[in-house]
Every structure is written in C-alpha cells, then in structure tokens.
Amino acid sequence: MKELDHINYNLEKDLIVTIRSELPDDTTGNPLDWYAKQKFITAIEQDKDNEHKFNILLATGKTVIAEKQERWRSWWIFSLDEIIYNTRFTSCGLRQIFKEMFLTLKDQFEYEIKHFDWTFECSDDFRYWTSGTAHLKKIKKMAKELIEIGETDFVTQTWNKHKPKDYGELIINE
Numbered sequence: 001m002k003e004l005d006h007i008n009y010n011l012e013k014d015l016i017v018t019i020r021s022e023l024p025d026d027t028t029g030n031p032l033d034w035y036a037k038q039k040f041i042t043a044i045e046q047d048k049d050n051e052h053k054f055n056i057l058l059a060t061g062k063t064v065i066a067e068k069q070e071r072w073r074s075w076w077i078f079s080l081d082e083i084i085y086n087t088r089f090t091s092c093g094l095r096q097i098f099k100e101m102f103l104t105l106k107d108q109f110e111y112e113i114k115h116f117d118w119t120f121e122c123s124d125d126f127r128y129w130t131s132g133t134a135h136l137k138k139i140k141k142m143a144k145e146l147i148e149i150g151e152t153d154f155v156t157q158t159w160n161k162h163k164p165k166d167y168g169e170l171i172i173n174e
Contacts, residue, residue: 041056043056062080109146113139117135147172
C-alpha cells in the first residue's frame with residue numbers, strides 16, 4: 001500500500017508540472033512563477049475509481065479531467081467541455097483553451113503578436129507558410145473583435161510596437 005501511495009503522489013506531482021507548463025504566460029510573455037499559476041487551479045482531486053485519473057478544478061469553475069496513459073513513456077489526456085486534448089501529440093489545444101480562459105482579449109492579442117513568425121512568407125517550407133498564414137488570420141480576427149469594441153488605438157499601437165521596421169500595416173479586411 002505504501003508503494004501505491006508513492007506512485008499516486010508521483011502521478012499528482014507529474015500532473016501539476018504538466019498543467020503548470022500549459023498555463024499561459026503573463027501579458028509580457030514571461031512565464032508566471034508557480035505561485036502565480038497556483039491561483040488558476042482551485043483543487044486537484046484523484047478519481048476514486050481510477051488511480052490514474054484526476055479532476056482539476058479551475059478558478060473559472062470549470063473542471064479539467066486528466067488521465068495518465070500507459071506506464072512507460074506515458075502522457076496525459078485532458079478533457080474540458082467534452083473536447084479531448086492528447087499531450088502525446090501536442091499540448092497546443094489545451095494551452096489555447098487556458099489562454100482564452102485566463103487572459104483578456106487584449107492580452108491574447110499582444111501575446112499572439114509577440115509570438116508571431118514575421119518571416120513566414122519567405123519560408124521555403126510550405127508547412128511554415130501555412131502555419132504563419134493561419135496565425136496571421138487569427139491575429140486579424142482578434143484585431144477585428146478589438147476594433148468592434150472600440151480598441152482601434154490599442155490594436156494599431158500594439159501592432160506597430162512589435163512588428164519589424166519594414167513590415168507593413170495590419171490590414172484587417174482582405
């Protein structure tokens with residue numbers, strides 16, 4: 001029984017590290033420290049019927065279900081609002097959900113611009129061009145939403161602050 005407690009403790013510790021890595025950075029792009037990220041998680045409860053399954057209660061009132069898969073080279077599968085995120089392949093979906101939950105639209109917009117690949121159009125690799133095009137489309141969608149709520153100056157200032165010197169203006173309606 002003592003060995004099982006040790007395994008459960010390590011599972012919970014692994015879960016905390018994984019969740020912490022998926023929570024968003026602060027608005028300046030710097031990673032939040034553990035104590036700042038702790039405010040997002042209200043509680044972590046182990047499922048009574050499955051020792052590899054946990055319920056993560058978030059400050060927003062939502063619950064993320066996490067289940068550890070396999071024992072060696074294992075990974076987590078998270079589900080939120082009946083959408084499943086498998087960390088074996090990617091964690092981007094879960095990270096995006098957390099960004100939308102915990103960051104304002106203005107903070108999300110600035111975060112996306114800071115992490116934008118300004119050279120994607122020059123890439124010889126079609127995957128980078130496709131990814132960059134999708135990211136720019138997302139930025140334009142957010143900019144349009146911000147402009148609709150009267151944040152035109154914020155959009156313009158943020159774009160001009162982070163864009164390379166020779167990069168053009170943000171054109172929303174293409």
